[in-house]
Amino acid sequence: MCGAPKQGQKLPAGVDVEKETVLLGTVSDAAGAPVAGAFVRLLDSTGEFTAEVVASATGDFRFFAAPGTWTLRALSSVGNGNVTVSPDGPGVHEHNITVAK
Template sequence: MAGAYVQLLDATGEFTAEAVTSPEGEFRFFAAPGEWMLRALAPVGKGERRLSAEVGMNETTVAVED
């Protein structure tokens, strides 16, 4: 989904960063290994996903629901 805001929250729920999705619906964060929460906010709804990031590139999706 293009133009959605994706927030990166740390293990305590503190806001760390935000990115806007590309026309292809992709986003990227540079974060340390550990437990993270991704929160997507779009005009059609929102979604969340927990992620255990490892060293290197980690790929995931966040489902957006109304």
């Protein structure tokens, strides 16, 4: 069982989005319904595992990362999906993931 913390869209107090690069979004199925409990992985530009969180009851996830190229990969019983993102600096960068079998 993974010990990754549950996530939500509300940023913690004290997060300075002028200095932090935040990757967030929602995992959903092909019909657009949120996928609760999906494991969302952050992979670096070479495909190496960096971090993992569990999507909230509303499918939300969040990572703090550095600018660069990342892959967000969602794994769930509903299916899997991924999206490649390239935040170029600090701020909130929203990227949703659709999963399918």
